[in-house]
Amino acid sequence: MTVLPPHLEVLLKDISTPAYVVDMAVLKKNMATAAHIRKESGCRILLATKAFALPVVFSLMREFLDGTTASGVHEARLGRETFGKEVHVYAPAYTRNSIHELLTISDHIYFNSADQLRRFLPEVKAYGRDKLVGIRINPGYSNATLGGHLYDPCSPRSRFGVLRRDLDDLPWDGIDILHAHALCESLHHGSVGLIEHMAREFAPYLRRVGAVNFGGGHFFSKAGYDIEALIRAIRDFRAAFNVEVILEPGSGCVVDAGYLVATVVDVIHNETDIAILDASASCHMPDVLEVPYTPPLYGAAAPGENPFTFILAGNTCMAGDIIGEYSFPKPLKPGDSLVFGDMLQYSFVKNNTFNGTPLPDIALLHEDGRYEVVRRFGYDDFKARLC
Ligand SMILES: Cc1ncc(COP(=O)(O)O)c(C=O)c1O
CATH class of the missing domain: 3.20.20.10 (Alanine racemase)
Incomplete structure (x- = not known):
């Protein structure tokens, strides 16, 4: 199970979700690696x-x-x-x-x-x-x-x-x-x-x-x-x-330099426990369905490794809008925050508003711990693509 690093705890408190968050410290580290490759090669x-x-x-x-x-x-x-x-x-x-x-x-x-x-x-x-x-x-x-x-x-x-x-x-x-x-x-x-x-x-x-x-x-x-x-x-x-x-x-x-933060909206049971999130695989994490792959989730592990296994699903009409199955030390409940890792590449450049689903905020987590929303989307963004 990957434990949430302390500098990401701010993402569990009082932020509006869903949100893509760029970790500026990691982005800088990745860029320093690129600069090293350029210089030396x-x-x-x-x-x-x-x-x-x-x-x-x-x-x-x-x-x-x-x-x-x-x-x-x-x-x-x-x-x-x-x-x-x-x-x-x-x-x-x-x-x-x-x-x-x-x-x-x-x-x-x-x-x-x-x-x-x-x-x-x-x-x-x-x-x-x-x-x-x-x-x-x-x-x-x-x-x-x-x-x-x-x-x-x-x-x-x-x-x-x-x-x-x-x-x-x-x-x-x-x-x-x-x-x-x-x-x-x-x-x-x-x-x-x-x-x-x-x-x-x-x-x-x-x-x-x-x-x-x-x-x-x-x-x-x-x-x-x-x-x-x-x-x-x-x-x-x-x-x-x-x-x-x-x-x-x-x-x-940008690998590992950003997150998608989501909130549990409802929990239901059909053979297994299912949590419906305000983030959607279809709309916000399209590679989860296309590749397909299961993104890392802090504080969770593979199904069955922890006592409580849940399917995490999007809030759209598509039956296949499933992010994946994960297990948790405690049962999920509405209001819980979830932080998916490695969510920058091919995420917001590919997202969509199917079902009128709101687009996540885009935010920066600065090196001093400050959380800054740089773009919030709304109804006008949904409507502008339709007429
Ligand atoms: C021609 C070309 N260049 C660069 C890239 C970037 O690839 P990646 O994001 O995997 O580094 C792609 C990805 O499809 C590509 O098709």
Whole structure:
């Protein structure tokens, strides 16, 4: 059972729930790790805003990172307006309109297919010499630790990246960056494995570009990740191919740096004890259902380990809106507060208001213990997306 650390006790008292809470001390620690990797390996690190986009903490993050990478026009614009520094963008496919907009916003544009590259390369190059062009390849390297094929960009029949057999046909003169995103929540074995795999299998192509982007999925702030192994692998790779190296993690930047705090609204019994919360898997923790995974919960353990086992469920109509089954030393009752751990990546960037469910507050837990709500949502946010 993971015991609630003393500095989180404030989350059990008098805060409005549900709430996503960023632990600023942990975020700073993660950012210091990123800065160490950049300094010692000479790579550049971008924040993938698809995983975590919270402008209020970008002022802190931009001190430690080189910029952001976006999944399309809106994220690129957010990165440009609120983070600054470099803006990269990759999408599986662009329309002509999106390319035109991206040319005015982003520094570097990555293409997913030979067709898209050929179609838009002349416009990108004509726009300005400082716009760099990347091509995503499918490196044929699988190491994603989550969700099987769902989170493996190199799974069979994947739509991501140019296949090895088609690489010779690319217009290499126009390509500046090779992009190989293949990981998901991978420890150093995955990061180092991908880097070494690329060196072994793609050397002739690596010599044709100025930079290699090893994508996201590097879980560098997770306990057990050997940072020094990553640093060595990047250094060796840079020396062997005389290229710049870019990483674009999302989860690795914010892992274990935040919580979702919820309150028990009702307790019912149907074969087992069930607690209905003001937080919902469907609306507020979508990866719980998609991956699927069961988030850590402070003060609780796996079913049966403590005397009182409960299913924790959301307050929506969906029968499958279940966060998970946990056991507790004491029975849950309405009004009890629950603190789920590791709830920053792919949480509030993906949430929704199904059933008109209110969105959680977004709050910061400052290093001095101060709890600050930076955004509260209401009926107007629900309505604005409908009409
Ligand atoms: C192209 C690309 N880059 C970066 C990322 C960020 O990955 P993560 O949040 O796992 O680090 C993703 C995630 O899907 C991605 O598709």
